[in-house]
Amino acid sequence: MKKANHSKLAVVASLAIVPLVLSACAASPDTSNGGGSQTLTVDNSFVLKTLDPGFVYEQTGATIVHVLYDTLVTFDGSDVSEVKPSLAESFEASDDAKEFTFTLRDDVTFADGSALDSEDVVFSLNRLKNLKGSASQIVSGMSFSASDEDTVVVTSDVTNPDVPTILAQPSTGILNSEVAAENGATDAEDAATADSIGTYLDTNSLGSGPYTISSYDPSSKVVLTANPDYWGEAPGYDRVVLQNVDVQNQKLTIAKSSGDEVALDLSGALSADLPDTVQISGVPDTSYFLSLNQDPAVSELTSNRAFVNALRASIDNAGIAKLFGPDATAASGVVPPAFSGALDPSDAPKQDIEAAKKLLADAGISNPSASLVYPAITYRGVDLGTIVTKVQADAKEAGIAIELTPQPINVFLDGQAAGQNEIGFSPNSLNYPVAASLVNNMAPGASTSLRNGWTLERADASAIDASEAVIAATTPEERVSAMQEWQRVMNEVSPFIPMANNSGIVVATENLDGAVYSPAGWTIDLADISSK
Amino acid sequence: MPLLLKTIAKRLLTTVALLWGVTVVTFLLVSVVPGDPAAANLSQQAYDDPEIREAFRQKWGLDQPLIVQYGQYLWNILHGDLGVSQQTNRPVLEDLSRYIPATIEIAIPAMVIAIIVAVALGILSAMRKGSALDNGIRVLSLTGLSTPPFWLALVALYVFFYIFGWVPNGGRLSNMYDPPPTITGMYTIDALAAGQITVFWDAVWHLALPVGILAVLTISGLLRFVRSSMLEVLDSDYIRAAIAKGLPRRIVTWRHVFKAGLLPVLTVSALTMASLMGGAVLVEQVLSWPGLGQYAYKSALGLDLQAILGVTLFVAIVYTGINLIVDVLYTVIDPRIGAK
Numbered sequence: 001m002k003k004a005n006h007s008k009l010a011v012v013a014s015l016a017i018v019p020l021v022l023s024a025c026a027a028s029p030d031t032s033n034g035g036g037s038q039t040l041t042v043d044n045s046f047v048l049k050t051l052d053p054g055f056v057y058e059q060t061g062a063t064i065v066h067v068l069y070d071t072l073v074t075f076d077g078s079d080v081s082e083v084k085p086s087l088a089e090s091f092e093a094s095d096d097a098k099e100f101t102f103t104l105r106d107d108v109t110f111a112d113g114s115a116l117d118s119e120d121v122v123f124s125l126n127r128l129k130n131l132k133g134s135a136s137q138i139v140s141g142m143s144f145s146a147s148d149e150d151t152v153v154v155t156s157d158v159t160n161p162d163v164p165t166i167l168a169q170p171s172t173g174i175l176n177s178e179v180a181a182e183n184g185a186t187d188a189e190d191a192a193t194a195d196s197i198g199t200y201l202d203t204n205s206l207g208s209g210p211y212t213i214s215s216y217d218p219s220s221k222v223v224l225t226a227n228p229d230y231w232g233e234a235p236g237y238d239r240v241v242l243q244n245v246d247v248q249n250q251k252l253t254i255a256k257s258s259g260d261e262v263a264l265d266l267s268g269a270l271s272a273d274l275p276d277t278v279q280i281s282g283v284p285d286t287s288y289f290l291s292l293n294q295d296p297a298v299s300e301l302t303s304n305r306a307f308v309n310a311l312r313a314s315i316d317n318a319g320i321a322k323l324f325g326p327d328a329t330a331a332s333g334v335v336p337p338a339f340s341g342a343l344d345p346s347d348a349p350k351q352d353i354e355a356a357k358k359l360l361a362d363a364g365i366s367n368p369s370a371s372l373v374y375p376a377i378t379y380r381g382v383d384l385g386t387i388v389t390k391v392q393a394d395a396k397e398a399g400i401a402i403e404l405t406p407q408p409i410n411v412f413l414d415g416q417a418a419g420q421n422e423i424g425f426s427p428n429s430l431n432y433p434v435a436a437s438l439v440n441n442m443a444p445g446a447s448t449s450l451r452n453g454w455t456l457e458r459a460d461a462s463a464i465d466a467s468e469a470v471i472a473a474t475t476p477e478e479r480v481s482a483m484q485e486w487q488r489v490m491n492e493v494s495p496f497i498p499m500a501n502n503s504g505i506v507v508a509t510e511n512l513d514g515a516v517y518s519p520a521g522w523t524i525d526l527a528d529i530s531s532k
Numbered sequence: 533m534p535l536l537l538k539t540i541a542k543r544l545l546t547t548v549a550l551l552w553g554v555t556v557v558t559f560l561l562v563s564v565v566p567g568d569p570a571a572a573n574l575s576q577q578a579y580d581d582p583e584i585r586e587a588f589r590q591k592w593g594l595d596q597p598l599i600v601q602y603g604q605y606l607w608n609i610l611h612g613d614l615g616v617s618q619q620t621n622r623p624v625l626e627d628l629s630r631y632i633p634a635t636i637e638i639a640i641p642a643m644v645i646a647i648i649v650a651v652a653l654g655i656l657s658a659m660r661k662g663s664a665l666d667n668g669i670r671v672l673s674l675t676g677l678s679t680p681p682f683w684l685a686l687v688a689l690y691v692f693f694y695i696f697g698w699v700p701n702g703g704r705l706s707n708m709y710d711p712p713p714t715i716t717g718m719y720t721i722d723a724l725a726a727g728q729i730t731v732f733w734d735a736v737w738h739l740a741l742p743v744g745i746l747a748v749l750t751i752s753g754l755l756r757f758v759r760s761s762m763l764e765v766l767d768s769d770y771i772r773a774a775i776a777k778g779l780p781r782r783i784v785t786w787r788h789v790f791k792a793g794l795l796p797v798l799t800v801s802a803l804t805m806a807s808l809m810g811g812a813v814l815v816e817q818v819l820s821w822p823g824l825g826q827y828a829y830k831s832a833l834g835l836d837l838q839a840i841l842g843v844t845l846f847v848a849i850v851y852t853g854i855n856l857i858v859d860v861l862y863t864v865i866d867p868r869i870g871a872k
Contacts (some may be wrong), residue, residue: 041707049619057575132587134575192587199622215710218620219631219822220703223710241707245820248686252694253701410567410835417571417579431577440577447580 040237040512040529043253044264046244048218052201053173054127054185057134059523062170063264064222064242066522067235069173069207072102072121072152073164075520077528078283080433081340083164087116087174087208088152097161097474102152108231110176110208118146123177123187125154125167130191135171138432142166161476162434169432169521176206210235210527220244224526236514236530247381254278254507260531262515263507264523268325268381271505279510282327282503285338285433285519286380288320288387289331290372290497291424295453299422301370303453305493306363307400312497313356314398317348320390321500324382331498333487334428334438338519340476341435341483349491356398369401373415374425376406380502388425391499419451427502433520435483436470442496443467452495460493539863540856547852554848555609555841559602562837569594572835573618592618592837605841614845615838619830624842627827632846633717634704635816635823638739639808642746647801650751651794654758658766658793659785669755676752682814685745689818692741699741702820706734742819746812750804757800762793798861802854810847 048060056065073083073091088102108116125144129136141157156163166172175185183204184196205212210232211224224240237260245253247270250263255275271280292302292311301307317330332343360368372391374384385406392402402423407415415421431437441448444459444467456464466482466489473479490496506524508515514528570588571579578584589595593604608615614624657669692699704719705711709731712722720739723732765771766789774784813825824843831839 039707050621055621132584134573134578134584136584137575137578137581140581192591199620202621217630217711217822219634219826220820221707243703243707243820244822245702246818249689249702249818249820252689256694256697256701408567409833410572413571414567417568417576431575447577450580451576 038238039260040240040526041257041261042240042242042264042524042526043245043250043262044242045247045250046218046242048222048244050199050202051205051213051216051222052197053124053135053171053175053207054131054195055133055135056171060242062521063523063526064224065170065173066209067211067224067240067526068205068209068213069170069175070108070116070209071169071172071174072104072167074168075433075518077514077525078281078338078516078518078520080165080338080518080520083168086168087121091164093161093163095474097159097163098156100154100156100163101147102154102167104150104152105231106150108208109229110179111205111212111227111229112176112179113229114176114178116174116176116208117149118152119149120177121152121174122146123180124174125172126187127175127180127185127191127195128171130187130189131195132192135169138166138169138171159472159474161474161479162432162436165434166432173207173209175201176208179206211240214239235527237526240526250507254509257509259509259511261509262512262524262529266381266507267503267505268328270325270381271327271507272325274507277510279508279512279515280505281508281516282505283338283517283519284327284329284501284503285336285429286502286504287331287334287336287428287498288324288425288500288502289334289428290315290391290499291421291448291452292495292497293419293422293424293453294455294458294495295419298420298453299370301365301368302422302495303458304363304365306359307365307368308495308497310356310359310363310365310368310398311395311400312349312491313352313359314400315391315394315497315499316351317499319351319394320387323386323390324380324500324502327503327505329501331500333484333491334442334496334498335435335483335487336430336501336519339430339433339435341480341487343484343487351394353397356400360399367399367401369403370422371403371405372423372425373405373407373412373421375409375412377409379427380504382502384425384427387499391425416451419453421452424452430519434479436473436479439467439470439483439486442490442494443470449495454495462489463493466490536860536863540860543856543859547856550852551845551848554845555606556602558841558844559605562840563598563601565835567835569618569835569837572833609845614842617831617836617839617842619834619836619839624838627839628824628842628846629717631822631824631827634821635809635825637704637718637720638742638746638812638821638823639805641739641743642750643801643805643808645743645747646750646754646804649747650754650758651797653751654755654797655762655785655790655793657755657759658762661763670759673752673756676748677756679749680814681745681749681812682818684749685741685815685818688741688745700738702738702741702818704735704738704822705731706738709734742812742815742821745815745819746808749812749815750808754797754800754804758793758797761796762789765789765793768792795862795865799858802858803851806847806851806854809850 044060046060047058049058050056050061051065053065053069056062070087072088074086076084087104089105091100091102093100122144129139143155145153147153154163183200186195202216210227210230212227214223214225216222222242226235226238247265250265254263292308293299294303296303321328321330329345330348332347335342372388374388388404395402416424444454444463445456466486470482470486473482504517506515506517511532513530513532570585593601617624617627620627653669657666660666693701712726712728712731715722715725719735720732723735813829816823816825828843
């Protein structure tokens with residue numbers, strides 16, 4: 001009887017095991033995921049909403065749009081110090097840096113073979129401005145016109161020598177205006193409500209770039225195919241597959257890969273113990289700083305400059321940089337080293353506990369205690385909780401009590417926008433790769449400053465003067481110098497305490513050429529990658 | 533009216549009322565949850581520009597009073613429209629039709645394996661109560677229950693992909709293959725329908741790890757329930773009486789204990805299935821499996837209201853639907869339950 005029971009159970013158990021065995025024994029294709037030397041695989045934890053240049057703002061989307069749509073100018077590799085020709089073979093700036101005239105190449109065609117001209121440029125840039133999405137903000141205050149078929153004039157309401165840099169951003173990619181309009185796109189002032197192209201651009205590339213869209217699945221995979229009629233140098237791979245892969249999975253995958261593979265999210269400590277068979281490229285382009293609220297109604301303590309400077313003196317920037325991994329640097333100012341205008345990393349302030357204690361004592365502040373609010377996330381491989389715990393320990397040495405308040409990202413963003421955080425902490429990347437863009441956000445009375453109660457009225461005159469000097473500079477060289485001076489002043493009188501700069505990183509298999517990290521706004525130029 | 537039809541009609545009415553309740557509660561909850569969708573979806577500078585912020589609110593109807601927003605939402609649902617996702621810019625229904633088949637493709641095989649193994653081991657464990665085999669099975673079950681799913685997924689990925697190379701590194705298909713033409717959205721079935729045998733096997737190969745992990749996680753809970761259910765039946769008077777009457781143990785086990793013990797297991801299995809259909813967020817995240825769990829997770833992070841409401845409604849429909857089926861099955865198996 002027992003035997004009979006066992007037989008039945010054995011059958012039942014076998015039935016359970018069969019599907020597993022079948023699965024495991026099924027055809028096991030090549031695990032390299034390459035599928036041939038003409039396919040490049042890019043592993044990325046997708047931050048992807050759209051492939052419409054007018055709306056693209058997220059990392060994955062920007063990386064893809066950059067190779068689908070050409071821009072007037074661009075950057076080469078990881079060097080963002082100088083814009084290079086792209087659709088525009090040259091450009092001229094007026095003396096007051098308010099008017100820029102771009103001369104277009106005459107040999108550019110879209111992927112469908114039709115010619116690109118100034119009308120397409122004006123349409124695309126006007127559409128970007130009028131859509132009123134996240135990306136629209138970078139061209140606010142600009143207007144666009146065409147004086148002839150090959151000439152585009154960009155006018156800025158204010159002096160802005162960084163206009164060419166802004167026009168290298170993926171969101172300023174040029175669409176085939178005729179086909180776009182046929183499918184519902186509009187560049188009219190009411191484009192925010194009237195544009196009806198919807199998701200058409202997710203599956204159809206109306207650009208002139210080196211790649212076109214082959215398939216689009218925002219949940220798992222985007223496949224690009226080389227544009228056979230591209231006007232420039234042909235890209236290194238016929239096919240690029242971007243696949244959505246979790247960061248831990250990326251690490252295993254790139255370590256095991258036999259070739260033609262890139263991982264985009266292994267920053268920080270995650271890249272520390274990768275095998276020698278991979279190549280790593282990175283540039284410190286993200287800054288991490290504390291923001292202390294200057295509104296006395298929110299906090300009497302953090303709006304006291306003596307307290308700000310005491311906290312600044314208590315923090316061990318070099319120690320915090322170590323927490324980010326081998327490519328991070330201690331911060332000398334708010335501009336990360338990837339960009340012109342950064343202060344020399346060797347000028348980073350050293351921890352000085354005695355100075356911090358003295359500042360507090362001189363100001364009559366005893367047993368100070370403040371709340372530090374931060375988003376409970378891991379960013380670029382680093383848990384932000386680890387960083388603020390170090391801040392808490394550093395401050396404690398100077399007698400400052402920091403209460404850590406982690407929040408879900410949405411709650412944090414809400415509180416930050418409402419200007420309610422006593423001390424805030426989050427990573428900061430530039431809107432476009434020029435240091436002066438920080439002044440637009442962090443000068444007294446600018447958006448980030450207002451979120452921390454730093455109004456013009458509450459600011460020191462030296463900070464206002466230094467900010468105005470940056471804005472008044474009409475050449476990139478003048479801006480670099482003004483930016484450095486601005487940061488020195490900010491280190492004295494602003495409510496921001498820069499601590500460290502972390503690198504964006506590209507990890508690639510050793511057989512690849514041109515797989516370099518770019519702080520330009522697109523992480524990596526997929527068209528530049530080729531097999532050695 | 534026959535008992536079965538009466539039961540179905542009664543349950544359908546309750547289900548509709550329940551789903552309406554779900555829309556009210558989830559809509560209110562989503563509306564009062566801290567966080568501004570505009571802040572979550574716009575860049576800081578764009579958010580600080582009143583014109584852009586207002587354009588966003590207008591576009592997504594957030595400038596309307598709550599009651600108007602709910603009315604619009606309900607009206608759209610009744611017309612088969614779940615709204616448009618702020619994250620993907622696509623209709624939520626279209627998004628769900630992309631993510632749900634991926635979840636079904638791992639949930640059903642995982643559940644089938646789990647039920648077969650859990651029932652077999654649960655019965656064995658109950659029949660051998662107190663033996664070394666029973667203790668071993670219970671320890672295994674406890675270990676499975678106390679293992680965090682994401683940790684199990686990471687370890688499984690490390691061992692079976694990185695060390696042995698038996699399974700792929702995640703996703704639904706290898707990069708050399710394009711998805712088969714969409715019929716059901718399940719790659720294995722669609723590949724077979726299109727006659728793409730290589731793609732079919734590649735899809736099966738990609739199922740191995742997520743299905744295996746979900747099955748292991750499900751087995752642990754289920755087999756404990758099967759065991760206790762069987763023990764309860766074994767301890768009942770009528771079973772003792774049957775054994776005392778000299779009925780062969782094989783007959784007692786398979787005709788009486790098995791049937792009576794499996795009735796509650798049916799309910800638990802159904803609820804477990806519904807839970808799997810809701811998405812195994814962490815497992816899907818680690819294995820880059822583009823299922824409903826990932827969609828729900830990203831929607832919640834981005835405060836994508838329409839998507840959150842869509843996922844919640846779908847999960848509610850699955851739960852109520854499965855409950856309805858279980859109720860009907862109960863009535864079929866034991867009409868006395870339906871009569872109550």
